[in-house]
Amino acid sequence: MSLPISSPFLPADFDPARPLAIIAGKGRYPILLAEKARAAGVPLRLIAFHGETSTDLFEDFPERERALIKVGQVGHMLKALKRLGAGTAIMAGQITPRRLFKGLHPDLKAVAILASLKERNAESIFGALAAEIEKIGVRQLDARAFLEDQLAEAGVMTGGRDKIDPQVLAHGIRIAKEVARLDIGQGVVVSRGTVLAVEGFEGTDEMLKRAGQFEARDPLFVKTVKPGQDYRFDVPVFGLKTLESLAAANIRHAAVEAANTIILDKPAVLEKARQLKIQLTGYGL
Numbered sequence: 001m002s003l004p005i006s007s008p009f010l011p012a013d014f015d016p017a018r019p020l021a022i023i024a025g026k027g028r029y030p031i032l033l034a035e036k037a038r039a040a041g042v043p044l045r046l047i048a049f050h051g052e053t054s055t056d057l058f059e060d061f062p063e064r065e066r067a068l069i070k071v072g073q074v075g076h077m078l079k080a081l082k083r084l085g086a087g088t089a090i091m092a093g094q095i096t097p098r099r100l101f102k103g104l105h106p107d108l109k110a111v112a113i114l115a116s117l118k119e120r121n122a123e124s125i126f127g128a129l130a131a132e133i134e135k136i137g138v139r140q141l142d143a144r145a146f147l148e149d150q151l152a153e154a155g156v157m158t159g160g161r162d163k164i165d166p167q168v169l170a171h172g173i174r175i176a177k178e179v180a181r182l183d184i185g186q187g188v189v190v191s192r193g194t195v196l197a198v199e200g201f202e203g204t205d206e207m208l209k210r211a212g213q214f215e216a217r218d219p220l221f222v223k224t225v226k227p228g229q230d231y232r233f234d235v236p237v238f239g240l241k242t243l244e245s246l247a248a249a250n251i252r253h254a255a256v257e258a259a260n261t262i263i264l265d266k267p268a269v270l271e272k273a274r275q276l277k278i279q280l281t282g283y284g285l
Helices: 028-039 055-059 074-083 108-116 122-135 166-181 204-212 240-248 266-276
Strands: 020-024 044-049 066-069 088-092 187-191 194-198 220-223 253-257 279-283
Touching (some): 028 055, 028 088, 066 074, 074 122, 108 122, 166 187, 166 194, 166 253, 187 204, 194 204, 240 266, 266 279
Parallel strands (some): 020 044, 020 088, 253 279
Antiparallel strands (some): 187 194, 187 220
16 A cells, blocks of 8 residues: 655645656756656656657666657557556656747647647647546646755745845746746846846747846846646746856846746755856745
């Protein structure tokens, strides 16, 4: 008999004995999720994507516990979830944005889903995908599950005095929330009442690079979730790569939404931020 796992992000009837499938995109996020879920004693399965998922993560799973598919093969993914005996699933890690236009390999199921969508953004595409997953009896979990110790906290997480002007922060949050509400992106860079850059389809790093070109005084990067966020997918993530992009753009202040932003390898990120003299603050609403 499996012991219950206590988490605010898991359903009360979560069965830790049934396999959890990680639908893994790029980067550290799915790797860290696998580490945390395994440490909790949950049996894992892996859905990996050609050219996206870490090779090391893929090879860490026995052949009978993994599947490798091309981006867009939704029907193949659903069949793999059934074959692997998954009871639950979590989407973790980004798929390269340009894949929506180049390098997509849609099967008949994917073509049908895309044809049914009036708008093609993260919420509509992943929402439709989650609905198909749940139709086959696999429950889609909150993407923050098992990562409670990696979430942003309220206040200055890097220590020291809060150096963010409250009015600048309020302005940045307001703009970021509106941009997120419109399904444009999750981040903005502001400076003393001016919007320097808005995150679009290109992603956070490219947006930060653009913002740095203005050489504005005291720029602030704000990352948020959208109003009515579906936490099964598209949860904001902050990691070492984001820190490097901030440093390269000479942006020394960042604010992320507390309890809703995943800071990957949190202790290492906070230590690196201190070394780079970047203040990382968690804000609440």
